[in-house]
Amino acid sequence: MLKREYVAAIDYYSRTYQQNPTGELADKALLNMARLYLNIQKGTQALDALITLIKQFRERETVCEAYYTLAKIYEKDPLLKDFETARAIYKIFLKK
Numbered sequence: 001m002l003k004r005e006y007v008a009a010i011d012y013y014s015r016t017y018q019q020n021p022t023g024e025l026a027d028k029a030l031l032n033m034a035r036l037y038l039n040i041q042k043g044t045q046a047l048d049a050l051i052t053l054i055k056q057f058r059e060r061e062t063v064c065e066a067y068y069t070l071a072k073i074y075e076k077d078p079l080l081k082d083f084e085t086a087r088a089i090y091k092i093f094l095k096k
Contacts, residue, residue, distance in 0.1 A: 006040050027057040034069050045075030067093040 008034055017029040030053040037046035046069070053066045067089055074086035 001039075002039060004062045006036050010036050012055045021056075027053050027062040028058075031062050031065055031069065034066070034073075038069065038077065039072055041078060043080040046073050046077070047080070064093060064096045069096060 001006060013033040013036070013081045017026050017033070020026060030049045034046040034049040034053070037043070037049065042071040050066045050073075054063055054070075057063060070088035071086045073080055074082045074089060
């Protein structure tokens with residue numbers, strides 16, 4: 001996938017979330033945005049999307065996936081790389 005395709009997809013998911021921030025697809029939009037941001041090495045933006053998801057949608061199934069993706073950010077993002085934090089978040093993920 002080309003970078004412009006990632007940007008277009010991020011824009012799509014951002015609009016989906018903004019149009020209905022409490023709707024049925026809002027959590028999935030945030031999760032998909034975070035994954036796309038991670039793929040283009042924008043860990044800070046991915047982190048923001050996941051934190052919003054975790055805070056706003058605590059009872060939804062996507063929270064488990066959010067924790068997993070959060071750990072991936074700390075494992076792979078060049079600026080946020082912190083293996084100890086990644087390990088701690090993976091433990092939270094496994095408990096969920």
